[in-house]
Structure formats: C-alpha cells, structure tokens
Amino acid sequence: xxxxxxxxxxxxxxxxxxxxxxxxxxxxxxxxxxxxxxxxxxxxxxxxxxxxxxxxxxxxxxxxxxxxxxxxxxxxxxxxxxxxxxxxxxxxxxxxxxxxxxxxxxxxxxxxxxxxx
Amino acid sequence: xxxxxxxxxxxxxxxxxxxxxxxxxxxxxxxxxxxxxxxxxxxxxxxxxxxxxxxxxxxxxxxxxxxxxxxxxxxxxxxxxxxxxxxxxxxxxxxxxxxxxxxxxxxxxxxxxxxxxxxxxxxxxxxxxxxxxxxxxxxxxxxxxxxxxxxxxxxxxxxxxxxxxxxxxxxxxxxxxxxxxxxxxxxxxxxxxxxxxxxxxxxxxxxxxxxxxxxxxxxxxxxxxxxxxxxxxxxxxxxxxxxxxxxxxxxxxxxxxxxxxxxxxxxxxxxxxxxxxxxxxxxxxxxxxxxxxxxxxxxxxxxxxxxxxxxxxxxxxxxxxxxxxxxxxxxxxxxxxxxxxxxxxxx
Numbered sequence: 001x002x003x004x005x006x007x008x009x010x011x012x013x014x015x016x017x018x019x020x021x022x023x024x025x026x027x028x029x030x031x032x033x034x035x036x037x038x039x040x041x042x043x044x045x046x047x048x049x050x051x052x053x054x055x056x057x058x059x060x061x062x063x064x065x066x067x068x069x070x071x072x073x074x075x076x077x078x079x080x081x082x083x084x085x086x087x088x089x090x091x092x093x094x095x096x097x098x099x100x101x102x103x104x105x106x107x108x109x110x111x112x113x114x115x116x117x
Numbered sequence: 118x119x120x121x122x123x124x125x126x127x128x129x130x131x132x133x134x135x136x137x138x139x140x141x142x143x144x145x146x147x148x149x150x151x152x153x154x155x156x157x158x159x160x161x162x163x164x165x166x167x168x169x170x171x172x173x174x175x176x177x178x179x180x181x182x183x184x185x186x187x188x189x190x191x192x193x194x195x196x197x198x199x200x201x202x203x204x205x206x207x208x209x210x211x212x213x214x215x216x217x218x219x220x221x222x223x224x225x226x227x228x229x230x231x232x233x234x235x236x237x238x239x240x241x242x243x244x245x246x247x248x249x250x251x252x253x254x255x256x257x258x259x260x261x262x263x264x265x266x267x268x269x270x271x272x273x274x275x276x277x278x279x280x281x282x283x284x285x286x287x288x289x290x291x292x293x294x295x296x297x298x299x300x301x302x303x304x305x306x307x308x309x310x311x312x313x314x315x316x317x318x319x320x321x322x323x324x325x326x327x328x329x330x331x332x333x334x335x336x337x338x339x340x341x342x343x344x345x346x347x348x349x350x351x352x353x354x355x356x357x358x359x360x361x362x363x364x365x366x367x368x369x370x371x372x373x374x375x376x377x378x379x380x381x382x383x384x385x386x387x388x389x390x391x392x393x394x395x396x397x398x399x400x401x402x403x404x405x406x407x408x409x410x411x412x413x414x415x416x417x418x419x420x421x422x423x424x425x426x427x428x429x430x431x432x433x434x435x436x437x438x439x440x441x442x443x444x445x446x447x448x449x450x451x452x453x454x455x456x457x458x459x460x461x462x463x464x
Contacts, residue, residue, distance in 0.1 A: 002142070006149040006245040007253070010234035013153045014227030018371060022207065022223065025367035029206045038211045040274050041362050050212070051278045052270075059286045062437065066289040069445075073296045076452070077252060080303035083459060091460050095453065102449060105441075114441045116434030 061113050072101050119405045124241050127152075152244040156233050160378055165195045167377040171422060178426040202373075207366030210272075217271030221264055222364065222371040228260045229378040236385050237312050239395045239407030250311035251303065254386065255296060258341065261379065262288040265350065268372070269360030280359025283433060284350040288341055290440040295337035297448035301330040301455040302390055315394035322393040329451045331391045333444050340440070342383045343376065344421055346428035349436060384417040392417070 040047045079086065079094045086094075108114065130151065134144045169184070169192070176183030184191035209215065235250045237243040247253055262285055269281015303309065305326060306317035314323075324331045340347040351359035361372045388394060392413050395406035404412075431439070 002145045002149075003245050003247055005146065006152075007231065007234055007247070009146075009149050009153050010156075010244070011227055011231040011257075013157060014230035015223055017157060017230070018223030018226050021203075021371065022219075022367045025203050025205075025207060025370075028204055029366060030204075031206055037208055040210070040212055041357070042275070051273045051275045053278075055278065055282055059282050062286050062290055065441075066293060069293045070296070073293070073300070076297075076300050077303060077309070080300045081307060081309055083304050083456070084307060088460065091456055095456070098449060098452060102446075105445065105449075109442070114437060116437060 058116065065108055065113055068104065069101070072097075072104075119408075120240070120402075122405075123239060123407065149244070153230075153234075156244060157230065160230065160233065160381065163381050164374050164377045165199060167380065167418065168198060168374075169195045170418075171377075174419065174422045175426060178423070202370035203367060205366040207364075207368050210363055212273045213363060214271040214273065217267050218363075219368075221268035221271065222368040224264045224267070225261075225371055225375040226378065228257050228264070229375065229382045231257045232382050233385070235311055236389055237315055237394055238385075238410050239405070241312075242395070242407060243312055246310070246312060248310050251299065251309040251314065251390075254311075255299070259292065261341075262292075265360050268364070272360065272363035274363050276356040276358075276362045277360050280350055280356050280362070284343070284360060286433075287343075287347065287349060287436060290437055291337040291340035291347075291444075294333050294440060294444035294448045295341065297445065297452065298330040298333040298337065299390070300448075301327050301451050304452075304455050304459055311389055311394075315389060315396065318393045318396060322391065322396075324391040327391070327451075327455070329447065330455075333448050333451070334391065335387060337440075337444065338383045338387060339421060339424070340436075342379045344380060344383075345425040346430050347436065348430060349433055352430060380418060380421065381414070384414045384421070387417050388413040 075097065076094070079090060083090070127148065131144060131148060134147060135141075139147070172194075173183040173191075184194040187193035187197055209218070232254055234245045235243055235247045235253055243250075265284040265288070266281045269277045269284060272278075302314065302323055305323065306314045308314060308317065343350045351361060356362070361369055364372060388410065394413075395410040397404060397406065397409050
C-alpha cells in the first residue's frame with residue numbers, strides 16, 4: 001500500500017512542478033497588451049474558420065485497431081509472467097490465441113485499414 | 118564506499134526519523150517525498166544538460182562547434198536558456214479552450230516523473246519497488262498521448278490540430294510493437310518487477326538473448342518519444358511546431374523540457390530492460406553501479422542523437438506502414454520464437 005502512495009507522490013509531483021514553474025514565470029514575466037498577439041498563429045492573413053472541425057477518419061481507424069490489439073496484449077502479459085508454471089498446455093493455448101490475433105491483423109490488412117488514402 | 122552511498126544516505130535518514138519517534142507510516146511518506154525531490158532535481162539537471170548536449174552533439178555531427186560563447190565551452194548557455202524561458206511572457210490567446218490549454222503543459226511532466234519512480238538506478242536504488250513495475254511503465258507511458266492531444270486540440274489552430282492528430286496516430290500505433298516486444302522480455306525473465314528484470318540479466322544481458330525485441334523496442338520507443346526521424350508530430354518544416362504552436366513562454370518551455378525528459382526516460386528504460394541496468398559489464402565493479410547506469414543511459418542517448426542526424430524524417434504513411442506492416446508481424450514472430458526456445462531449450 002505504501003508503495004502505491006509513493007507512486008501517487010511521484011505522479012502529483014510532476015503536476016505540482018508544472019504549477020510551480022508556470023506560477024513563478026507568471027510572477028516575473030513582462031506583460032504587454034497587443035491585439036495581434038492574441039490571434040491565431042498562422043500565415044498572417046485573416047484566419048478562416050475554427051480548427052475544431054471534423055477530421056479525416058483514417059486516424060480513427062488506427063485508434064480502433066489500437067484498442068483491439070491493446071486489449072489482446074493485456075492477456076499476453078500474465079501468460080508471459082507465469083510461462084514456466086503453465087508449461088506446454090499454456091504455450092499451445094497462447095499460440096492459438098496469438099494465431100487468432102494474427103488472423104485479425106491479416107483481416108485488417110486485407111481490408112485496407114493500413115492503407116493511407 | 119561509493120557503491121552504497123545513496124542507499125546508506127536513505128537508511129541514515131530513516132534511522133534518524135525513527136529515532137525522533139515518528140510513526141513508521143509518516144517516516145515512509147517522508148522518505149518518499151525526499152526521494153521524489155532528489156529524482157526531480159536529477160531529472161531537471163539532466164534535462165538542462167541534454168538541451169546543451171543536443172546542440173553540441175548536433176554541431177559536431179555537422180562539423181560545427183556549437184554554443185561556445187557563454188562561459189567555458191558554452192556551459193553558461195544552460196543557465197541562460199533557463200533564465201530566458203522563465204522570464205518570457207506566456208500568452209493566453211483568445212481563441213483557445215482555456216482549461217485544456219493551461220492543463221496540458223502542467224500535466225506533461227507527470228508521466229516521466231511517475232515512470233522514474235519505479236526504475237532501479239543502482240543496486241537497490243528504485244524509489245518505489247513495485248511488483249508490477251513494467252506493467253505500470255506501460256500504463257503511465259500511454260498518458261503522454263492524451264496530454265499531447267489536449268495541447269493540440271485545445272489550441273484551436275490548424276497546425277496544432279494536424280500535429281495532435283499525428284501525435285495520437287503515431288504514439289498509439291507504435292505502442293503495439295513496443296508492448297509486443299516486451300512480452301519476449303517477460304517470458305525470459307518471468308517477472309514484471311524492474312529490479313527482478315535487472316537481476317535476471319546477470320548471466321546475459323537481454324540485448325544478446327532478445328536482439329529482435331531490442332531492435333523493435335528501440336525503434337518504437339524512439340517513435341514514442343517523438344525523436345527524429347519520427348518527429349512528425351512537430352515537423353518544423355511542415356506544421357511549425359505541431360501541437361505546441363500556440364504555446365509561448367513557460368508553457369512552451371515545459372513541452373520542450375518534457376521532450377528531453379521523455380528521451381531520458383526512454384534511455385533509462387532501454388538500459389534497464391535490455392542493457393543490464395546497473396550491472397557492471399566484464400565484472401568491472403570498481404565503478405559503482407549507479408555510475409554504470411548513468412554511463413549506459415548516456416550511451417543510449419548519444420545513439421539516439423546520432424540517429425537524428427543520420428536519417429531524414431519519414432513520411433506519415435511510411436511511418437504507419439513501418440509500425441503495422443513490419444514491426445507488429447516481426448514482434449509477433451519474436452513471441453513465437455521466444456516461447457518455443459524458452460520451452461524446448463530453456464534459456
């Protein structure tokens with residue numbers, strides 16, 4: 001339990017460091033008012049429309065395949081840790097599992113999920 | 118004497134706190150806070166040094182001298198950079214989503230710090246000895262993606278949006294080969310504890326027993342840390358500075374420093390997992406374990422910087438193909454081979 005408290009201390013320290021750093025900078029930085037400074041950093045001509053738009057769904061496909069693979073890898077780790085205890089039956093079962101994973105990869109490949117259009 | 122200097126210091130502090138009748142719980146919490154401060158200072162010093170080293174190494178690869186005007190060998194450049202970054206105005210543009218925009222640079226330092234909590238930096242020198250160390254590393258490393266996407270989306274800038282999208286696609290894609298490569302490591306060591314993984318390398322470093330996994334891991338980790346040739350996220354010549362375009366002053370400084378902190382974390386994890394961590398090669402134990410660790414880490418960092426000036430930045434579709442069509446099948450094949458070899462030969 002004390003270990004996880006230590007982890008929490010480290011996790012919060014990163015964020016606290018960010019707050020302190022920006023706080024110190026806020027206290028000593030110069031501030032000048034300028035309308036143009038607050039505009040979108042682009043090419044200089046008047047900006048057309050917001051950037052909060054619908055974006056190409058190619059990225060979404062990758063995210064979707066990532067989630068599938070990530071969950072499958074989640075099952076591989078416990079198997080890998082207890083590799084010796086599980087023995088041959090564990091090895092065969094996990095090879096069948098990975099084979100199904102490969103099938104999924106092959107299907108996604110065949111359907112063109114990895115083609116950049 | 119130098120070998121145990123840090124462990125001795127921690128034990129001395131613990132005994133001191135116990136002797137003034139604090140409860141064990143308070144003592145442990147206090148010790149964790151002290152370790153946290155030490156590691157934070159370690160990270161900051163290293164990051165400041167890495168900014169300088171990057172410029173010097175880059176310069177040497179291009180037959181230049183690099184910064185040499187401020188102080189001896191330009192070393193005062195480090196302090197000038199910090200002073201400049203702190204004292205510049207952080208502009209809060211009118212068109213951004215303010216909460217997300219301010220939260221992103223604050224959170225960007227949390228994942229590297231959290232990962233360094235569990236890495237053994239010398240014999241018995243892990244701040245927190247977690248049984249699930251490797252699992253924890255994998256889980257925390259994923260947070261980076263979210264933070265970069267927060268910065269990219271909240272900026273409401275087209276360049277930031279493209280950069281953020283690329284960041285998510287790239288980091289998410291390379292996480293798969295990285296995770297798959299680590300399965301081979303776990304099969305051989307039989308533990309998720311990082312101390313245990315280092316101990317298991319006493320007979321042979323994992324780079325020799327798992328060369329393919331090391332190759333995959335190294336490429337994927339470079340992509341995760343957004344190092345060139347995989348620095349599409351902030352490809353300066355195409356999308357200004359990617360997700361960080363709208364940031365200025367300290368906000369930008371945090372992203373800039375976090376990038377080097379991530380490079381440090383990547384080198385530390387590579388060292389721990391494949392290069393034997395703090396173990397001394399050739400039995401040269403007259404150099405303390407923590408110094409060996411630093412030497413190995415800086416060797417990995419140097420190789421990464423070398424790669425930056427050897428390979429040109431690759432195109433986004435090539436990047437994706439490399440991850441999904443080359444590294445993932447290779448990593449799966451590595452699991453098969455490792456499983457069979459472990460069972461039948463028993464390495």
